[in-house]
Amino acid sequence: MSEPILRVAGLFGRIGGQQVVEDVSFDVPATGVTALLGRNGVGKTSTIKSILGLIDRSGGMHLGGTRIDRMPTHRIVQLGVGYVPEDREVFGSLTVAENLRLAERDAAPRREFIQRLFPDIHDRRAQRAGTLSGGQQQMVSLARALVNENRLLLVDEPTKGLAPRIVDEVAEALAEAARTVPILLVEQNLHVIRRLAERVVVLSGGRVVFTGEASDLLDDEDRIQRFLGVHDATDPHDTAAGSTR
């Protein structure tokens, strides 16, 4: 296997003095989608934020050979990292166009690509992002990351709150993006994971409990149950209610 694009070794992260990421180590290969999985509150988001230096962190991290654990966030991003945050975090008082303009790092941003991918938000260029619907905000957030050429994408729950059809489209877009850029993806929707992920890293209580090929986890009911707490994941369209007693 070639050099990983991101190498995380012994990462610790703190929020307000509290340890939320503990000694996490994993690699993100230079191609394809690596999924970061785990139940609510295990520290997935915190891991991504630690990588970007958005929370207090320590440990060894290399992005394509460059050491980044001491770098300020903006420098890391300038190395070619795209980030889609968990709670969308669009700038509510700025218009959609301004949100996108702010995100443009490259000399030749891929505006047409974005327009093709999300025609709806293109039509709403002049609207203040704060007044967008939840799903529309999610699209802006994704678009901000996809508008540049990146060496790595960090994507945190991109399908949260999206209509099923849009979920498909986003998955499609990520799949397309993954052809040229490696992605570290946090996702709850197993359907999406199945479709995209090649490798998985599972967190529990702030630690890594499983790493391996996606199929190693997803084809093994037992592991799914153990690591993700889900009973019946083979058919994501079965009613959730039906699977509980």
Next chain:
Amino acid sequence: MSTVVLLLVTGLGLGALYFLVASGLSLIYGLMGVLNFAHGSFLTIAAFLGWEVGRRVSDGTWWGLALSAMVGLAVGAIVAAATEYLLIRRLYERHIEQALVTVGLSLATVALFEGIWGTDPIYTQKPEWLAQTTEILGAKIPNDRFLLIACALVVLGGIVLFLRRTRYGLIIRAGVENRSMVMALGIDVRRSFTIVFAIGGAAAGLGGVLASVYYGYVSAHLGSVLLIFAFIVTVIGGLGSLTGAAIASVLVAVLQQFANFYLGGTGDLVVVVALAAVLLVRPRGLMGKVA
């Protein structure tokens, strides 16, 4: 008739002075959400140092005044940038604390200026022409008012260009809302904050030098007097709206002149009543953006 013209034009001059102070205040508040109580101190220190340098070179000449203005601009910018760097930056996204720090700074600096330059006003010289008057429609208008108006227009234009032509305005508005997300887009938001503070400070510095021309003196309290009106103007104009601040400056100053003259010196009262009225009718001020 000539009285009305006089009141109007001198009102415009005073409005220009208000605007010079308010522009920086509005820029800093509008973009960064920092209610900067130390803005008056930026102005005062610039006025003092501008005067100190100006008088050493050539007091009361155009050359001396120009030099004072340059020094004022530089001092304002440097002091403001230092304030941002040393104090404001540590408290990002905590706007109340940021305002409080500037309150402390203004208390401390005014006391310091008193310690250094004394409590009495120091009277300043100005170029001959500025002490003379020009007659417009029978009213003898002091020439320094024209200088004020011209400078205010230049500053207005300059800042508008800065915001239009550069990404800074965008970066900062986004940064105030969510600083870490801006960094996560690969932008060094801290530098932008410092630059905005420096620009606001430079405008205040220029305002300080011109205020010393207008009042004919420099003193430790020069800034505090103007600050309160600058606040009023900024708020009436709509927080963060530069054109709003410009319009409000002129309205407030002219209103104040007329009320002072015709309504038994009630200028200040009328202005604060106007402030309350405007806010109650339009909580975001005249030109404030609907959030």
Next chain:
Amino acid sequence: MTDHPVLSLEHVGLRIGGARILNDVSLDVPAGEMLGVIGPNGAGKTTLFNVVSGIIRPTEGRVLLDGQDVSHVAIHHRAAAGLGRTFQTSSLFQALSVVENVRMVAQAHAGGATSVFRTPRRTDAATTRALETLAEVGLEHRADAVASGLSHGEKRKLEIAMLIAMEPKVILLDEPMAGVGSADVPALTEVIRGLHRGGRTVLMVEHHMEVVLGLVDRVAVMHHGELLAVDTPEAVMANPAVQSAYLGEAV
């Protein structure tokens, strides 16, 4: 109880600037029904809830609660009249403890919430009620935690607890499952089912189709601010317009 629907919308429309956000929405919800509201992102679902709860005034049409026109009634009066809701993104009193969050609601419901003459106590009715409610959603062990420190799923549960404490007649749930991990979905589904079981009327916006289909009596489909259809889950799922606009190939 009564023959008229507990909630009805009559030709409700909303324009903001030039944009039509809602267009001629008419809908009757009989008492005790659980109604799912689905539609593409930006269809106007949240806005519809905002109009019903009074956060936004409609520019056209009327909203009737229990037969009374409430279109121009203030938010808090509607709430006091028995209309409860949650928000798409958790909206809590972040600095207050979990039990205080719920007690606030219990007091509002019992009246005299703003009295200076009454002091909340560990043992008073409102607190007891709050603790009971927390037990119902399984949050009693977190009663003294500060709300801002809860995990995502716990916040969702707290929102529901606050709703229960209000004892509303009509409940609006805006994407209660968003961001809830697959592992917690079943439990939360049960809580929502419990809400409904008390005979309450529930309107729920949700993108998790499996959850919607397992719970609701009828489904309303919104698109571009209009109500496309209101029908049984089966009929709606079979509707080709719904499939193309909303579900996509996933079905």
Next chain:
Amino acid sequence: MNQQLTDAPAPARPSAPAPEASGRRPLVLAIGGVALVAALATLPLLAIEIPGVLPGPTYTPGTLQLLAYAMLIAALALSYRMMFGLAGLLSFGHALFFAAGAYGLGMTLNVFAPAEWSSGLVFAVSIGVTLVLGIVLAATVGALALRVTGISFAMVTLAFAQAGSVLIRRNPGSATGGDEGLSLDITNVPEGLVGVVNTRNLYWMALAVLVFVYLVVLWVERSRAGHVAEAARENELRVRVIGIRPYSVKLLIFIVASVLAAVAGMGYLLLQSGASPRIATADFTLTLLVIVVLGGVGYRWGAIVGGIVYTLLDQRLTALAGSDFIAGLPAVLRVPLSEPLFILGTLFILVVLFLPGGIAGIPQRIRSGRKQHPVEAEEATDA
């Protein structure tokens, strides 16, 4: 406000310290409080000396006067904290109500003296009249100012206070004494409250005012209304959605805080035998803000500690500024150190930067060993 219409995520706020969880009121605290008040009450009978802090032994009029003044300022700060710290209402006009109490009582005593009444009655009725005037003023200003929020609220209150300040300085009908201030007409003031011999009584009066204000504040903050106010500071829309109108609660808090300020103002008039226009200025309100933050916004007793520390510091720093020690220093040190306000301002900056919980937050910081940020009023950030 609109921001919340479409579910924009509310910015996560650092949580407020909750020093006393409601409903749990350990008896120890109450007993400690009573003991503290009792100890303070006996001070004038003791001869305790704290060199460097108090100007003399505690029974001397100078020291009692200083302590009484500090307690009145503490009472005022306490009322301000209720508004700013509890309800998140950043007012720039609180001085107006303090001045209303002081000037109101002073002016009433000047004009209102029916000959047939006993002076005790005149005094009591004057206090009553002033209180009523205070309530009316507070209700009017509050009802108007609370129609707007955030910085606009701050500015509307500032406008009212400025108007009051200008009026007082203008000396309409020679009623306020203008720049020279109003001096107390002692004809109808009880003899026990006049003169340096009676400083002790004035001290007890100030202590009574402080205790009274504290109890009212405690009562309101502990009440349901207080909790709703706190909740409304956190999330106003949410309060409405659960069926409560925040406006009335905020107005209530505003009025109570303002009337308490007026009570402190009356105490001030009696203590100082007069009132000066300084107490009506925006600067005075800013001083209060400084005091409250210095003490710790998250804590009731923070305001008290802040008020007392500030007053004592102000006094002692002035003494320091005039000392020979300072005079002997080189200019770089002498000039700043001989300006009390410079030292106070610098100290204040340091507290805001490095002690976010204020003085009252120190124990909590030591205990938890991590940073605590005081409550941030949401309104001021909603530009």
Next chain:
Amino acid sequence: PTTATGGGDATDAGAPVKVAMLTSQTGPLAAYGAAYTAGFEAGLDYATDGTGTVDGRELEIEWADDQGNPDTAVSKAKDFIGQGYEILAGTAASGIATALAEQAAQNKILYISGPAAADVITGANEYTFRSGRQTFQDVATAGTFIGDPAGKKVVVFAQDTAFGQGNLAGVQAVLGGQGATVEGVLVAEDATEFTPFAQQLLGASPDLVFVAWAGASSGAMWTALAQQGVFDAVPVVTGLGDVATYGAYGEASDKISFLNHYFGGASGTDVEAAMIEHLEAAGAEADLFSPDGFVAAQMIVQAIREGGDTVDGMIEALEAWTFDSVKGEITVRAEDHAMIQPMYQAKLVQDGGDWVPELVETIDAETVAPPVAGE
């Protein structure tokens, strides 16, 4: 009656006398405070022949800073009174002086007010004296510039403050009483633009303009009057302030007629020479309020020397006391404790790059004596 410090036997046994001096060492009036203090030191030295004692009794003089803030001043005064100080003196701020006068009355101690000019201090109560001049005397001096006031029109140009209003009332009383028509143009204290008011002055076409102005805005005000040509149209009188303000009049300096309480060298008396000598030795310079401090020291020494230990004795010793001081012979009027003293007319002349005052005429004390307060 407040304290029993030292016991009863201290009365004439040469026990020290405690004197409390309150004045601004910081704050807006710090410069006045400094001049007053220097004057006081000189006066004390002069009145006690350099011994600092009166009849063998030590004077324990304690200085305190009022910060220009009445609250601070009252607190300090109470502290002093509580410690058994028997004499209180000082302050340049009228607001503080009235508050201290109140304290003096409440606590029955002697108070000698400093440079504060408000007329109300005169006759405030029997315990209160003053060592400086009062507004009325300024105004009356202004009146001496127009000869016979009858039928003349005088406009008072002042700030709308207690000080300005007091001056207007004074002019109305003095010159109005002598048959002049008096009008006031009062400008809001916070106004910064004076040009229109200069126009208004001209429009009134008066025979004399009396300007009563204090504070930093005076420079701008004089510039406005000059620019609008007021000086070319009508004689203008104002009070000459302290040395720091000599530069404030700009272009107009030599066109203004000044009334004056005091400037260095105005009186030419022996006492003045002694004061200046002492001031210069101390590195200070004679200024507007030097005599106020000097006189205060003389009064305190007199009160102690002749009045013994009771406040009533001190009051008696001061009332109707006539003595030689910096400005010549002055008298403490018995009825209301007004300070009957000469005043000066002056003008500014250029000396190198600076403006310096020059005496025009000395106005007799009786000519400018205020009417008895309260009558």
